[in-house]
Amino acid sequence: MNAPLPxxxxxxxxxxxxxxxxxxxxxxxxxxxxxxxxxIREQHGRDxxxxxxxxxxVVVFCESTDxxxxxxxxxxxxxxxxIPFGIGSSLEGHLLAVQGGVSIDVSRMTRxxxxxxxxxxxxVEAGVTREQVNAEIxxxxxxxxxxxxxxxxxxxxxxxxxSGTNAVRYGxxxxxxxxxxxxxxxxxxxxxxxxxxxxxxxxxxxxLFVGSEGTLGVITEVxxxxxxxxxxxxxxxxxxxxxxxxxxxxxQLTQIGVxxxxxELLDVNAVRAVNKQSRLGLRESPMLLMEFHGSAASxxxxxxxxxxxxxxxxxxxxxxxxxxxxxxxLWTARHKAYFAGMQTNPGCRSVTxxxxxxxSRLAEIIEASIADADASGLPYYIVGHVGDxxxxxxxxxxxxxxxxRATAEAASERMVRRAIALEGTCTGEHGIxxxxxxxxxxxxxxxxxxxxxxxxxxxxxxxxxxxxxxFVL
Amino acid sequence: MNAPLPxxxxxxxxxxxxxxxxxxxxxxxxxxxxxxxxxIREQHGRDxxxxxxxxxxVVVFCESTDxxxxxxxxxxxxxxxxIPFGIGSSLEGHLLAVQGGVSIDVSRMTRxxxxxxxxxxxxVEAGVTREQVNAEIxxxxxxxxxxxxxxxxxxxxxxxxxSGTNAVRYGxxxxxxxxxxxxxxxxxxxxxxxxxxxxxxxxxxxxLFVGSEGTLGVITEVxxxxxxxxxxxxxxxxxxxxxxxxxxxxxQLTQIGVxxxxxELLDVNAVRAVNKQSRLGLRESPMLLMEFHGSAASxxxxxxxxxxxxxxxxxxxxxxxxxxxxxxxLWTARHKAYFAGMQTNPGCRSVTxxxxxxxSRLAEIIEASIADADASGLPYYIVGHVGDxxxxxxxxxxxxxxxxRATAEAASERMVRRAIALEGTCTGEHGIxxxxxxxxxxxxxxxxxxxxxxxxxxxxxxxxxxxxxxFVL
Numbered sequence: 001m002n003a004p005l006p007x008x009x010x011x012x013x014x015x016x017x018x019x020x021x022x023x024x025x026x027x028x029x030x031x032x033x034x035x036x037x038x039x040i041r042e043q044h045g046r047d048x049x050x051x052x053x054x055x056x057x058v059v060v061f062c063e064s065t066d067x068x069x070x071x072x073x074x075x076x077x078x079x080x081x082x083i084p085f086g087i088g089s090s091l092e093g094h095l096l097a098v099q100g101g102v103s104i105d106v107s108r109m110t111r112x113x114x115x116x117x118x119x120x121x122x123x124v125e126a127g128v129t130r131e132q133v134n135a136e137i138x139x140x141x142x143x144x145x146x147x148x149x150x151x152x153x154x155x156x157x158x159x160x161x162x163s164g165t166n167a168v169r170y171g172x173x174x175x176x177x178x179x180x181x182x183x184x185x186x187x188x189x190x191x192x193x194x195x196x197x198x199x200x201x202x203x204x205x206x207x208l209f210v211g212s213e214g215t216l217g218v219i220t221e222v223x224x225x226x227x228x229x230x231x232x233x234x235x236x237x238x239x240x241x242x243x244x245x246x247x248x249x250x251x252q253l254t255q256i257g258v259x260x261x262x263x264e265l266l267d268v269n270a271v272r273a274v275n276k277q278s279r280l281g282l283r284e285s286p287m288l289l290m291e292f293h294g295s296a297a298s299x300x301x302x303x304x305x306x307x308x309x310x311x312x313x314x315x316x317x318x319x320x321x322x323x324x325x326x327x328x329x330l331w332t333a334r335h336k337a338y339f340a341g342m343q344t345n346p347g348c349r350s351v352t353x354x355x356x357x358x359x360s361r362l363a364e365i366i367e368a369s370i371a372d373a374d375a376s377g378l379p380y381y382i383v384g385h386v387g388d389x390x391x392x393x394x395x396x397x398x399x400x401x402x403x404x405r406a407t408a409e410a411a412s413e414r415m416v417r418r419a420i421a422l423e424g425t426c427t428g429e430h431g432i433x434x435x436x437x438x439x440x441x442x443x444x445x446x447x448x449x450x451x452x453x454x455x456x457x458x459x460x461x462x463x464x465x466x467x468x469x470x471f472v473l
Numbered sequence: 474m475n476a477p478l479p480x481x482x483x484x485x486x487x488x489x490x491x492x493x494x495x496x497x498x499x500x501x502x503x504x505x506x507x508x509x510x511x512x513i514r515e516q517h518g519r520d521x522x523x524x525x526x527x528x529x530x531v532v533v534f535c536e537s538t539d540x541x542x543x544x545x546x547x548x549x550x551x552x553x554x555x556i557p558f559g560i561g562s563s564l565e566g567h568l569l570a571v572q573g574g575v576s577i578d579v580s581r582m583t584r585x586x587x588x589x590x591x592x593x594x595x596x597v598e599a600g601v602t603r604e605q606v607n608a609e610i611x612x613x614x615x616x617x618x619x620x621x622x623x624x625x626x627x628x629x630x631x632x633x634x635x636s637g638t639n640a641v642r643y644g645x646x647x648x649x650x651x652x653x654x655x656x657x658x659x660x661x662x663x664x665x666x667x668x669x670x671x672x673x674x675x676x677x678x679x680x681l682f683v684g685s686e687g688t689l690g691v692i693t694e695v696x697x698x699x700x701x702x703x704x705x706x707x708x709x710x711x712x713x714x715x716x717x718x719x720x721x722x723x724x725q726l727t728q729i730g731v732x733x734x735x736x737e738l739l740d741v742n743a744v745r746a747v748n749k750q751s752r753l754g755l756r757e758s759p760m761l762l763m764e765f766h767g768s769a770a771s772x773x774x775x776x777x778x779x780x781x782x783x784x785x786x787x788x789x790x791x792x793x794x795x796x797x798x799x800x801x802x803l804w805t806a807r808h809k810a811y812f813a814g815m816q817t818n819p820g821c822r823s824v825t826x827x828x829x830x831x832x833s834r835l836a837e838i839i840e841a842s843i844a845d846a847d848a849s850g851l852p853y854y855i856v857g858h859v860g861d862x863x864x865x866x867x868x869x870x871x872x873x874x875x876x877x878r879a880t881a882e883a884a885s886e887r888m889v890r891r892a893i894a895l896e897g898t899c900t901g902e903h904g905i906x907x908x909x910x911x912x913x914x915x916x917x918x919x920x921x922x923x924x925x926x927x928x929x930x931x932x933x934x935x936x937x938x939x940x941x942x943x944f945v946l
Binding site: 003075116117118119120121148160161165167171172174175184189190191192193194195196197198199200201202203204205207208211212216227228251254255256257263294295298301336356357358359360361388389390419420423424425426427428429430431432436439443444445447448449450451452454455456457458459468471 | 487541560573574589590591592593603634635636640644645647648657659662663665667668669670671673674675676677678680681684685688700701703724727728729730736759768770771774827829830832833834861862863892893896897898899900901902903904909912913916917918920921922923924925927928929930931932943944
């Protein structure tokens with residue numbers, strides 16, 4: 001096996017400058033939508049990862065697939081990197097211009113192109129956010145379930161194979177993207193699928209681009225599966241004396257196949273943080289936050305099953321939130337856990353882990369990781385999409401404090417090694433980016449990485465598509 | 474757009490002979506498991522497609538991944554084609570040795586490597602059939618739902634991205650393969666995923682190999698998702714005066730999100746054929762054959778919803794089959810529809826279509842295709858996984874009758890054009906093989922095909938992995 005890179009190293013690669021001729025061509029075509037201002041460049045050279053700001057040379061605000069084609073064709077001609085940018089919510093350094101180049105900002109590509117409620121599909125431009133999707137289809141009786149917390153762009157969610165709180169029931173972007181429009185590295189526009197629910201027509205380009213983190217092409221349009229709004233929804237919270245008990249209930253309900261829609265774990269630190277930020281008054285002990293979707297009878301049945309499991313496992317205070325307002329309050333708090341956690345330690349950055357393991361190994365890895373985190377002396381909190389075996393332990397480190405950062409990264413590395421040993425993955429939903437390149441080698445093995453690199457070289461021979469992410473060529 | 478190839482042409486490409494040195498090396502390693510007998514070669518040069526028998530030069534019966542590596546390394550050295558062979562149930566000519574070479578028979582690779590009931594996963598060798606999977610896990614309370622009708626090998630099902638009767642509820646092989654062991658074109662062994670339910674770790678090699686039809690590597694092991702056996706199962710049949718009414722009910726139940734597990738359409742010809750073969754005594758009119766999975770209450774509720782929809786749409790004789798024996802009888806009959814259809818016209822071959830469209834367009838394409846089929850004068854029957862928008866219209870043509878074959882192929886081409894115009898696909902689950910290469914170009918477009926070809930060339934530079942399938946390089 002190759003010796004993995006340290007997970008937190010910024011790879012040392014040369015900047016590839018934007019030639020004057022290319023800059024002039026961009027300015028001629030895009031006018032004010034082409035910016036080299038320091039503020040705009042800085043804003044596009046950072047994300048929610050703990051890496052230092054690494055700005056692109058130029059930012060272009062694209063408003064259509066044709067705009068993206070124009071940028072990519074110039075980039076191809078001049079062998080200059082391009083980096084697609086949605087809303088900047090990456091946690092792994094995807095957006096940083098480690099080799100310079102042009103940031104292609106798609107946040108103005110916000111058209112909902114077609115809603116087909118009769119087929120349960122919608123096609124949107126890459127800059128549409130998940131909240132906008134749901135706002136625009138509100139009248140159809142349908143919804144788009146994938147919910148990574150942040151109000152991310154659909155293009156970014158596709159690019160990182162995102163998932164989040166509803167994945168245990170509805171799957172991830174892997175299962176919910178039917179087709180993509182992609183601008184290839186050569187500047188061609190391709191469509192990767194149809195609106196049929198399934199197909200055996202050739203290589204699955206859709207799933208090749210989903211999760212490719214901008215390294216194979218720029219996603220400009222996405223066709224998504226939608227779902228009928230459930231007839232009934234109810235949410236519940238349940239507190240547990242120990243985190244192990246909460247995890248045990250999750251394992252059991254997954255194994256018996258309760259079709260729970262959301263099953264989120266918060267450790268005591270996360271509960272404290274959201275209490276403080278959102279004034280929820282939750283009891284400060286480990287808890288599960290759950291949601292059930294279905295017919296009224298089915299929701300009742302699911303909830304009773306889970307309540308029985310929870311009670312048997314030592315759960316306390318099973319509390320229901322049946323009104324939409326109460327549910328919204330709870331889920332808003334959950335979604336704010338990331339910022340709530342950050343606010344408990346002002347001036348800090350988050351080193352967030354993202355391991356995902358087979359469900360039976362979840363208690364084991366969480367317990368070992370907590371022991372490690374407690375020993376580190378750093379503040380941390382845990383939230384998890386535990387129904388999938390996925391959880392995030394976020395270390396809060398002082399910005400610029402190299403020693404704290406190193407402590408957190410070392411603990412993160414140990415956690416990833418544990419996950420791999422338990423037949424899991426270093427990233428359930430955040431992607432590799434800059435942060436996990438070494439982990440990917442360790443997880444996938446040299447042979448699989450060689451296949452990935454061959455695909456990358458074949459589809460992007462000049463290495464202009466978000467270079468230096470996933471692996472350094 | 475490129476002019477598509479005629480769908481039914483055998484591509485004219487040269488045979489690449491197996492050199493004497495390679496044959497000697499295979500015989501030295503495999504002894505009697507390496508065969509050049511005419512009978513064995515013929516058996517490996519045909520499938521259920523209407524193409525003429527096209528035997529490989531050599532057949533090697535592999536018993537392990539190491540065996541496959543040995544064959545592929547020799548094939549790589551001598552630039553000779555290899556064709557993975559499971560049980561031979563392809564409908565699209567995948568197994569025919571159009572460029573000669575070695576058939577790698579994996580049907581003796583039947584080990585169930587690991588059952589992990591606590592994680593709802595199983596890992597099997599490629600030659601294990603879907604019925605064997607379910608037999609081996611019977612005691613765990615779990616099952617593997619994907620059911621393409623034929624008792625296909627899991628390796629073959631992964632290679633063609635198969636689905637079948639349960640896909641409307643449980644998804645296809647695309648959604649249900651967690652990881653693969655693959656022998657690459659260079660003879661390396663890679664593992665494409667972990668046992669975690671989701672991952673964002675690099676390119677999705679699993680889904681690149683799923684559906685690649687043996688053209689990128691040889692699948693030797695497959696890790697599958699399993700599901701808890703439903704607490705309650707019931708099946709029902711419902712007859713309709715017209716096929717349009719049956720399809721309308723399907724569209725409605727899909728749109729409102731009834732979690733039906735199976736929803737199969739049989740036209741009157743298919744009903745007649747299964748009646749004749751299995752002595753079922755079904756009324757000879759279009760019918761839906763449905764199955765409901767869930768808790769007792771949920772199954773009852775689903776069934777009531779569907780019964781109400783069916784009655785409103787003119788359905789008659791909603792009949793229940795609640796005992797396992799009755800259900801088995803009905804589903805066995807459904808699975809035999811293919812052979813039953815063939816037996817209504819002894820000495821015939823089947824030209825089977827496989828279009829899949831967005832659900833709202835299903836009635837439209839079925840009605841147009843029936844009109845076309847009626848006008849052709851050929852015997853035909855229709856079965857369909859209609860909950861997915863997928864159906865098969867099988868033309869029965871006399872073996873060797875070129876005029877009948879041409880009539881059927883022309884009708885098939887018109888149907889595929891209809892499907893593509895309706896934003897659907899030429900193949901929902903059978904794959905491209907030899908039969909649909911022209912259709913793939915028309916469906917995916919030149920740009921997407923160029924990306925697929927680049928991937929193929931990158932991962933199989935000598936074009937030894939099942940060459941001449943999906944596209945001719």
